[in-house]
Amino acid sequence: NNCEYQAMELDATEFDENDLPLNLVIRLNQRCTSCGKCVDSCPTGALVKKHVTLPVPFDELEQVRSVCAYCGCGCNLTFNVKGESLVEVTSDPDRAPNFGNTCVKGRFGYDFVHHPKRLKVPLVRRGDYFKETTWDEALGLIAEKLLQLKERYGPQALAALSSAKCTNEENYIMQKFMRAAIGTNNVDHCARL
Template sequence: MNKLSDTLQLSDTNCVNANVRTSLTNLHGVFAAGDAVSGSRTVIQTVVAARRAAENIHAFVMGSDRDDSESRFNFNRGRSFDDVDLRNFEGIKVKLREKMPTRPPATAVQDFNEIKLGFSEEMAIKEAERCLSCGCSAFERCDLKRLAIDHKVDPNKTGMGSTPTYSRFTDHPTLTVDLNKCIYCQRCKNSCEYDALDLTASSFDEKGRAQGISLSFNERCISCGKCVDNCSTGAINKKHQIVPVVNEAVREVRTTCPYCGAGCQMLLRVKGNTILEVTTEPDLPPNYGALCVKGRFGFDFVQHKERLTKPLIRRGGQLVETTWEEALSYTASRFFDIKAMYGPDAIAGFSCARATNEENFLMQKFMRAAIGTNNIDHCARL
């Protein structure tokens, strides 16, 4: 044991010196992880390190190769709050933390019940609203992140973006612009077929980085969002983008835009049951990477809180909740009564562009085959 301790390499903080990715020490076949390597850390961090070490030990014992874990891309504006430039908080209203209600010590010492009583619903909502939403929602499509991971580049060591230089632009109806993330690749400007972006830089420093960047949208902008798809960072981003906390990979679902008859192809980026954003591919006909404002941004109704998810029947002038069986039976009986009394052409159907193409097809099929009328229309027009 003494021989091992004499040969085991230690860090400046007197912890075991082990490779972060492989957990291997300077001694062949000796692995280390947890507080012995990192010092005092949270339980989660220790468990993660132990899991990584266990996988490496298993690969070593079995004689199998194990790929290095992916490099982390954890860009920050300071290791602690004191390191963060206060200009990051310009325009943000100060909201104090809610104070957790607790039982007074005089009564708490008399039993073993919980001391902290927990937030009320109102307090919990106020506390949640304090979130600054400082995370970049473009992390799934950021080329800078992908290339930094591939080439093992730490952006924090470059000084890039740590100190804000530009104010965020939020006046656009569907987009936000944060030029602190802009690397002046000009892909946004070059991809806009309407010349709706005015992008300039006043100068370049000795490392070739653009200084005095200016970006604005002129009157030709139709909010097609193509500039967002081509942005290599999160400099141009979509407003009101939801990023659910779900431990699932983002998957792409190919579909056809239902808003009109053009048949534009779309890719829905979905995480869990939430649509993050709508994109498209430049090689897919008939739109070849282009989408209108409805196709690109008009999908929030899918997860809107006011969307009807249960059937309703009007009774006494009020819509009341009912079962699917009762709602369908009532609708069918009314169709039969109207058709028998006035004929099938007394009934008309109006389909919705917010339904899928398959649902729209079934709607016209139902009206023609089941009802027996051609009185069917759709709200979308080319």
């Protein structure tokens, strides 16, 4: 039994004349968290990840360490990349805070990376349309508009709403920016909603 949650049950539906199982069925009970550990530890390859359509030798993958973007826990992830494609997400069992464990979103929820409508560059409204621009221009425009609003209406007219998908450090920087640079305490977090 490789599942630490004891979420996998193995049943035989048929037996041969020697009472050996012919047809095995794997069932996942309500304790399954879809962590993917059963797939990793399957010695025969009978359990596979649905999204991996082309097997790639592990030594051909570039490993990029990162932090999960789905919540603020800060779980470590390793992105296994081949060229421009994210092939698989794994996690180092020796690194805190998750020590190789991931939730279903962190482990399997990365298909948005290859979505054709994913924004890869900043967009700025020009009349009725959005046009691609550089990061320098987009950030400059944001700074300009924030300063205009602050000068016209005062710092209390501005507020910031942070995200649980950010790291603690990113949330800290956001609130520090709002308090020190903008001059407002109007800071909140989506986890309170």
